[in-house]
Amino acid sequence: xxxxxxxxxxxxxxxxxxxxxxxxxxxxxxxxxxxxxxxxxxxxxxxxxxxxxxxxxxxxxxxxxxxxxxxxxxxxxxxxxxxxxxxxxxxxxxxxxxxxxxxxxxxxxxxxxxxxxxxxxxxxxxxxxxxxxxxxxxxxxxxxxxxxxxxxxxxxxxxxxxxxxxxxxxxxxxxxxxxxxxxxxxxxxxxxxxxxxxxxxxxxxxxxxxxxxxxxxxxxxxxxxxxxxxxxxxxxxxxxxxxxxxxxxxxxxxxxxxxxxxxxxxxxxxxxxxxxxxxxxxxxxxxxxxxxx
Amino acid sequence: xxxxxxxxxxxxxxxxxxxxxxxxxxxxxxxxxxxxxxxxxxxxxxxxxxxxxxxxxxxxxxxxxxxxxxxxxxxxxxxxxxxxxxxxxxxxxxxxxxxxxxxxxxxxxxxxxxxxxxxxxxxxxxxxxxxxxxxxxxxxxxxxxxxxxxxxxxxxxxxxxxxxxxxxxxxxxxxxxxxxxxxxxxxxxxxxxxxxxxxxxxxxxxxxxxxxxxxxxxxxxxxxxxxxxxxxxxxxxxxxxxxxxxxxxxxxxxxxxxxxxxxxxxxxxxxxxxxxxxxxxxxxxxxxxxxxxxxxxxxxxxxxxxxxxxxxxxxxxxxxxxxxxxxxxxxxxxxxxxxxx
Numbered sequence: 101x102x103x104x105x106x107x108x109x110x111x112x113x114x115x116x117x118x119x120x121x122x123x124x125x126x127x128x129x130x131x132x133x134x135x136x137x138x139x140x141x142x143x144x145x146x147x148x149x150x151x152x153x154x155x156x157x158x159x160x161x162x163x164x165x166x167x168x169x170x171x172x173x174x175x176x177x178x179x180x181x182x183x184x185x186x187x188x189x190x191x192x193x194x195x196x197x198x199x200x201x202x203x204x205x206x207x208x209x210x211x212x213x214x215x216x217x218x219x220x221x222x223x224x225x226x227x228x229x230x231x232x233x234x235x236x237x238x239x240x241x242x243x244x245x246x247x248x249x250x251x252x253x254x255x256x257x258x259x260x261x262x263x264x265x266x267x268x269x270x271x272x273x274x275x276x277x278x279x280x281x282x283x284x285x286x287x288x289x290x291x292x293x294x295x296x297x298x299x300x301x302x303x304x305x306x307x308x309x310x311x312x313x314x315x316x317x318x319x320x321x322x323x324x325x326x327x328x329x330x331x332x333x334x335x336x337x338x339x340x341x342x343x344x345x346x347x348x349x350x351x352x353x354x355x356x357x358x359x360x361x362x363x364x365x366x367x368x369x370x371x372x373x374x375x376x377x378x379x380x381x382x383x384x385x386x387x388x389x390x391x392x393x
Numbered sequence: 394x395x396x397x398x399x400x401x402x403x404x405x406x407x408x409x410x411x412x413x414x415x416x417x418x419x420x421x422x423x424x425x426x427x428x429x430x431x432x433x434x435x436x437x438x439x440x441x442x443x444x445x446x447x448x449x450x451x452x453x454x455x456x457x458x459x460x461x462x463x464x465x466x467x468x469x470x471x472x473x474x475x476x477x478x479x480x481x482x483x484x485x486x487x488x489x490x491x492x493x494x495x496x497x498x499x500x501x502x503x504x505x506x507x508x509x510x511x512x513x514x515x516x517x518x519x520x521x522x523x524x525x526x527x528x529x530x531x532x533x534x535x536x537x538x539x540x541x542x543x544x545x546x547x548x549x550x551x552x553x554x555x556x557x558x559x560x561x562x563x564x565x566x567x568x569x570x571x572x573x574x575x576x577x578x579x580x581x582x583x584x585x586x587x588x589x590x591x592x593x594x595x596x597x598x599x600x601x602x603x604x605x606x607x608x609x610x611x612x613x614x615x616x617x618x619x620x621x622x623x624x625x626x627x628x629x630x631x632x633x634x635x636x637x638x639x640x641x642x643x644x645x646x647x648x649x650x651x652x653x654x655x656x657x658x659x660x661x662x663x664x665x666x667x668x669x670x671x672x673x674x675x676x677x678x679x680x681x682x683x684x685x686x687x688x689x690x691x692x693x694x695x696x697x698x699x700x701x702x703x704x705x706x707x708x709x710x711x712x713x714x715x716x717x718x719x720x721x722x723x724x725x726x727x728x729x730x731x732x733x734x
């Protein structure tokens with residue numbers, strides 16, 4: 101690789117680097133801009149008169165005496181009680197990740213260790229289920245949930261999200277389990293372990309990297325969901341994403357839109373931290389399915 | 394593994410998928426063939442000394458009793474699929490008979506909700522998918538050739554648009570493209586038209602949604618292709634170089650064939666994901682200019698009047714669309730499987 105890099109013409113090298121830099125700006129600038137703008141008043145963030153106001157905070161300075169203001173955050177977190185939505189989101193994510201990993205590792209392990217033909221059909225069914233848009237399933241849930249009086253509460257949403265996550269979790273864990281040699285659990289069984297003991301004490305300890313990667317994607321699916329949480333949660337139990345949508349739905353009065361901007365920035369922070377610490381796992385998870393087919 | 398052991402290991406996840414994916418699909422199909430009961434009407438004759446008037450009122454008790462007895466509503470077969478909000482067979486036939494030209498026919502179609510949604514969805518799928526693959530490839534090839542120390546940083550920032558919540562990512566872009574946002578201002582300045590606005594222009598709205606789609610999915614393609622480039626056989630590259638292949642020829646005849654299976658994989662995933670485009674339409678507040686089937690379901694389910702039957706019919710049509718897109722994936726998986734056995 102080094103030899104190829106050395107004999108690359110300077111012009112091409114500059115062009116490629118420039119292209120990467122432009123891409124990086126495209127990828128990161130919207131976030132930087134929104135973060136900066138979230139500390140301004142609406143007339144600066146959406147500036148009709150002069151766009152440089154968004155950078156200097158001209159109107160913000162006129163209103164608050166300083167180019168930065170936490171008014172949007174105060175509005176979202178204190179006046180509108182965004183904290184409750186944040187707590188709801190983390191309750192949902194925690195339980196979704198724990199439950200889908202527990203039942204997903206059991207199922208994925210079984211699928212990777214059984215040689216019968218039905219495992220193939222089960223995996224194909226899971227693939228079909230994975231392609232279903234969640235919103236079409238939501239149309240099927242709502243009427244029964246209303247009738248059984250379980251609509252609007254967090255446990256219902258958690259169970260639904262776990263189920264919708266399962267096909268993806270199964271495929272990912274299945275491909276990780278395939279990489280662990282079968283001799284490992286066979287020798288454990290020769291030593292007198294039951295299948296479950298072999299799974300629990302021999303396979304799981306070496307599976308941690310795969311389990312963590314799958315857990316990350318489970319978390320992202322639950323955290324990023326809009327269709328299910330917006331439709332199945334009542335107003336009091338909303339998670340962050342439907343709450344942001346609700347901020348927009350209320351009239352665009354001055355200040356209110358800045359609540360939404362502040363809420364959007366707050367909801368981005370956990371994802372930012374996640375990518376910072378788990379970049380390697382996310383990349384390995386994305387490529388796990390692809391490179392092996 | 395014994396059948397019995399397999400059953401106990403697989404049961405929890407199998408049960409979850411059966412109850413919350415398979416059954417809802419069935420329930421949606423059943424629901425789509427029923428419509429709520431009409432109110433029971435009661436006609437009473439009121440006579441005053443001078444004249445008699447007939448008054449029609451809704452019999453609240455009888456209506457409530459009927460709705461409680463059969464919560465699904467009455468069976469109407471495929472009527473909901475054929476009505477104006479869905480396939481609109483009658484309206485399409487009429488437009489076909491009355492339109493003098495193709496363009497008149499298409500403009501008549503674009504007033505029908507289903508065809509409006511489909512036209513945007515198809516344009517979205519067939520522009521975003523190729524653009525994502527091209528952009529992903531270009532980034533992967535460029536990153537692969539720059540200094541190795543910088544790659545971690547590039548991957549970190551590239552992942553952000555991909556892991557971001559779709560609704561939030563759409564909002565962040567929307568606020569910038571808004572006529573009062575920085576990009577909107579820039580566009581107005583470049584076009585020399587201060588009244589240019591995203592909310593007023595269908596074309597601009599479609600372009601913005603497509604840009605969002607590319608921005609969101611390109612990192613996925615990039616990461617996959619970049620991983621593929623790491624497994625590129627070096628001896629083939631060197632052999633091509635010795636044979637006098639130019640840089641472009643090496644990309645065209647060595648690197649691209651090596652990445653081809655990954656291109657197929659990304660295409661299939663992208664086709665399925667772009668078909669269910671939904672969150673950006675909410676985030677961009679775009680329903681006046683662009684809709685999709687998923688958006689139609691969401692719109693029917695939300696609001697004061699929840700139209701379950703209409704939502705269910707659109708859902709079934711969506712599921713059929715997904716099934717059509719999925720067929721090549723299934724055939725490919727089946728071939729792989731048979732190849733292995």
